Amino acid sequence: MIEQNILEITAELSRASNIVIVPHKGPDGDAMGSTLALWHFLKEKGHNAHVIAPNDYPHFLKWLPGNEEVIIYESNQEKSNKLIEEAEIIFTLDFNTLSRSGLMFERLEESEAIFIMIDHHQEPAKYAHYTYSDATMSSTCQMVYHFIEKLRAVKNITPEIATCLYTGIMTDTGSFRFSSTTSDTHRVVADLIEKGADNSTIHNNVFDTNSENGLQLLGVALQNLKVNQHLRTAYITLSQEELDRKNFQKGDTEGFVNYGLSLSGIVFAAIFIEHRAENMIKISFRSKGDFSVNDFARKHFDGGGHTNAAGGKSDLSLNDTVVRFNQILPEYTKELSL
Numbered sequence: 001m002i003e004q005n006i007l008e009i010t011a012e013l014s015r016a017s018n019i020v021i022v023p024h025k026g027p028d029g030d031a032m033g034s035t036l037a038l039w040h041f042l043k044e045k046g047h048n049a050h051v052i053a054p055n056d057y058p059h060f061l062k063w064l065p066g067n068e069e070v071i072i073y074e075s076n077q078e079k080s081n082k083l084i085e086e087a088e089i090i091f092t093l094d095f096n097t098l099s100r101s102g103l104m105f106e107r108l109e110e111s112e113a114i115f116i117m118i119d120h121h122q123e124p125a126k127y128a129h130y131t132y133s134d135a136t137m138s139s140t141c142q143m144v145y146h147f148i149e150k151l152r153a154v155k156n157i158t159p160e161i162a163t164c165l166y167t168g169i170m171t172d173t174g175s176f177r178f179s180s181t182t183s184d185t186h187r188v189v190a191d192l193i194e195k196g197a198d199n200s201t202i203h204n205n206v207f208d209t210n211s212e213n214g215l216q217l218l219g220v221a222l223q224n225l226k227v228n229q230h231l232r233t234a235y236i237t238l239s240q241e242e243l244d245r246k247n248f249q250k251g252d253t254e255g256f257v258n259y260g261l262s263l264s265g266i267v268f269a270a271i272f273i274e275h276r277a278e279n280m281i282k283i284s285f286r287s288k289g290d291f292s293v294n295d296f297a298r299k300h301f302d303g304g305g306h307t308n309a310a311g312g313k314s315d316l317s318l319n320d321t322v323v324r325f326n327q328i329l330p331e332y333t334k335e336l337s338l
């Protein structure tokens, strides 16, 4: 994002009052952290800002400062549509195509607001008037910090903003262990701690609030783990029946896919989760090194994401999806075998 854009955005922000901020469907820590941080920042500046999330998000994010002000589109369509209609500026955060806004898609497309995208996914679509896209960034939260920096307003970062931004950087970097974590990430995080983010409490709020059932579901998932040593691949399945048995709550399976990658020698991991209500299998992919799960998800499972973390879906049954996955795998023998 060049200096001229920043000047223009500064001018727009000094004019506009009504602002809507949108994370992607199935919001995660980075999506909620970045939208809520920006919301606090804009509220402090006197804007009439609202975060509208396409659908609900996991319990382990429900403590974030500002959480109670978030509007869930799926259950508040009338109010949301009015806010979208009245919006002069719409920020879309942590996604690269407007269709990731779920049911909000058509209303957003109809809107005449100025769109500002802040996102770290590859291949951003060209729907926004201002696109701040950088796939080398650890997280959208890190980019919101840099965005505030570009607006020369780092001094206005409150403990609430720092807490939201820290949360998203922490979750999107797997607690600072993924290769997207740079010295710059650590510099940003150091400043956020100085500005009031309580790192230990945040980690506890996100990762140490499991339910008994949730932890037992991890046991079921690990029992279902399959490993293909030759192709350095591991995958997990969870059927609807298994989820029901452990009284599945949104967010309970967060991070399960990473266990595959913790196996020695494994560079490609997947989890297939049955969503009977939506008649589909939701898939998460993770990798280490050069193997691009973004390309893999785009090509075979109607999805996308980043090189080392992506998602997709399938309308086949759980069984057939896994069969198909195993049929596709040998096409990647060159990339995956040693």
Ligand code: 5GP
Binding pocket: 024, 283, 284, 285, 302, 303, 304, 305, 306, 309, 310, 311, 312, 313
């Ligand atoms: P997760 O597996 O945690 O749901 O998502 C991993 C990454 O892939 C995230 O950056 C997420 O935004 C992206 N992603 C997940 N599912 C989809 C999908 O269906 N389509 C696209 N384009 N990206 C996805």
Ligand code: MN
Binding pocket: 030, 031, 094, 120, 139, 140, 172
């Ligand atoms: Mn993200």
